[in-house]
Amino acid sequence: MLIRRLAAEERLTTSFPLQAYAFEASPLTAERVEAFHRYLPYNKGNRTLIVEEGGETRATASAVPMRQNLRGAVLPMAGVAGVATHPLARRQGYVRALLRQLLDEMRDGGHPLSALYPFRASFYEKFGYVGLPRARTVRFSPADLAPLLRTALPGTVSWERIGTGYARFRSFTERCLRERHGFALFPDFRDVGLRDRDDRWLVTATVDGGVVGALTYRIDDHGGELVGDDLLATDPYARALLLQFLARHVDQVDRISLQVPADELPELWLTDLAVQVEARVSRPGSLAPMARLLSVDSLAGLPAGPGRVRIELVGDRWLAGTHLLDGATGHLELTSGGPAPEATLTAAGLSALAYGVLDPAEVHIRGLGDIGPEAATELRRLFPRVLPYLFADF
Template structure:
C-alpha cells in the first residue's frame, strides 16, 4: 500500500473503467489529478497497481453539527487480483489514514456490502430518487402568493449554499457541501438553476435540474425554507406538464416529499443505500451535535466497543451527559457491548438498541442501553442527497 502519485492517473483510470465502466479514453476531468478535495491509496503487486481507494473530504450533519467524514470512492481491484485480500488490505490501511486526517466517521455507497461489513461499515441511510408523472405535480396545491423566481448567477452562489445548509443541517446524514471536494460554481452548468430571492440578497429556495432527453426532467435539488416557497418550486416543476412525461426528483428534504407532495397510490422510488462507520468514537462523539442532551439530567452509560480493525477505540468507554454536552471517556464497566458495525447506525440514529440487539450487534440489558436511544432519538431515517 502507498499514497497516490500524479503519475498513477492513467493506470487508475483504466482500473476504474474496468470496475465501473466508462469510455476507453478519459475526458481530462475524469482523471484523479483533476478532481479536488480527496486523498488516495493504491495497492501494488510486482510494481503494478492492482487496487485503489479514494477518500473524499466531506462533513456530514448529525444532530445539527457538521462532522468530518471520509467518503470512500473508487474502491476497485483489478480482475486478476480479486480474491487475494487486496480489498481488505486497502480498507485496513484506509482506516488509520482517515483517523490521521481527523475524519472521525466514514460513509460509502457499497457495491459489495459484505466486504465493508467485515471492516465495520453498516447500512445506515438512503439516497432516493422518485419518479412522478409531470401532471401529478401540476395538480398540487398552490401557494397563497406564487413566489417570483429567476435564474441564479455566480453572485447568488453563497446565498444558495446558505439556503441548502439551512435545510441540510436539520436532516441527519446530509453533507454540508462546504469542503474542497465540492465546486459550487458547477451548479451553474445545469439547464435549470432557478431561485426564489429573499431580502438582502438571501435565497428563500431554489430548484436545480437537467433535461437530458425529451421524456423527463432530472431534478437534483429542491430546497425551500418555508411552505409557500416549496409549493412555488413544485409548481414550477408542474409547469412542464404536456412538455415531458416524467419528473425524476432527488429527495433532498423530507418535508416537501412527505408533507406537501400528493403521492399517487403507486409511484416509483429508487434507493441507493449508503453505509456508515465510526472511525474514532471519542472524537466522533465530540464532533456530533446532541440536541436531546439539553433535556437530559446528568447521566452516563458504560459501553464496550469490539473493533479489531480500529484498535485505538476498541475497549471500554463511558458516555457522559452533563450540562447539555456528551463526552466519551475511557473506562466503565462495559455493560453495553457494541460490535463495530453497530456504531454507525447508533451514531446516526438510524437504528435503536432493540434493532441492534436483534441483529446480533449489541449485547446488553435493555435498561442499561436506554440512554443510547435517548441521545440519538433512534430510530429515524437518515438521508444523503449526494452520491460519490
C-alpha cells in the same frame, strides 16, 4: 505487496483505469480516456492509495476530505470512493489492506467520520460501517401540480444555468450542512465540477431575501422527462415554490422525477397527486450508502437525551475500550466513573446509534452488539432515532 500514495498525474494510468473497469462500460473508448485528463483537477485533494506488485497496480482506493453533519455538529468526514481491484487480483485481501491504511491515515489526519457507497454492504459492515437510508426517487405528472398554480405563496423563484448560479447553490448547501443531520458536502476542489460542467438548470426559491430551496435538473427531450436531482427545501413553503415552478412545465414534459430524503412524504404533498415513490436497492449497481465513526471522541458534545450507559467496544481497529456515555446536561459527555447499565457494541453498532438509523433492539438482533433491556432504555434516551440524509453522492 507495496501500498503507496499516488501523486496527482499518476492517477491517469493507475487508479482511473481500474475504477473505470469496475464501475463503467468497458473497454474504454479513446474519448473516455481523454476525459480522464479533464476529470483530474477535481481529484487533486483526494488521498488515493494503490497496491503494487511487480510494478503493476493491483488495487486502488481513495478518500475525499468532506464534511458531514452528525446530530447538529459539522465534522470532517472521509468519503471513501473508487475502491477497485484488478480482475486477476480479486479476493486476495488487497482491498482490506488498502482500507485499513486509508482509514488509518484519514483518522490520524482529523477525520472522525467516514461514509461510502458499498460494492457489497456485508463487506463494509465488517469494517464498522452501517447502512443509511437511500434517497427516494419520486415520479409524477406535472399536470397533477396544477392546484399550486392557483396558490399564493410567500417568496419568489429564480431560474438560471448552474454555471451562473453555482455560488448561490453552494451557499445554500452550506446552510443545509449546518442544519440537516447526515448532510455531507464535497470540498470546493471537487464541487466546482458542477459549475464547470454547466449541464444542469438551477431553480432557487427565495423568501425575505434568503434562499430557502433549490433544485438542479435537466430535461431529456420535449414530451419526455424533467430529471431533477435532490429537492432541497427548508420548509413546506420552499418546497411548494419549487413544485409550483415545475407545474409550469405541463405542456413541455410528460413526467418529472426528483430525489427526496427518506423522511419526505410526497403522497401528502397535494390531493389527487398520483405519485410513485421508490428506493431501489440492488447488487451490484444501486446500493444504499453506509457510514461509521472513526473516533469515539466525535460523540463528545453532541445533543443527547438524559441517558447514561457504559459501553465496551469490541472487534474494531479504530474504536475500542470501555466508555461511559452521559447525556444528563443535554450534551453527550464521555466520563469514567459511577454505576451505569452496560452494553457491548461493535463499531457498526455504535455507528448505527450515533447516526440514528437503528434502535438498540435492532442492533442486538443484527448481531452488532449485546444490549440488555436497561442499557437499551438508556441508549434510546442518549441517541433518539433520527433519519440522516446523505446528500453528497460520491
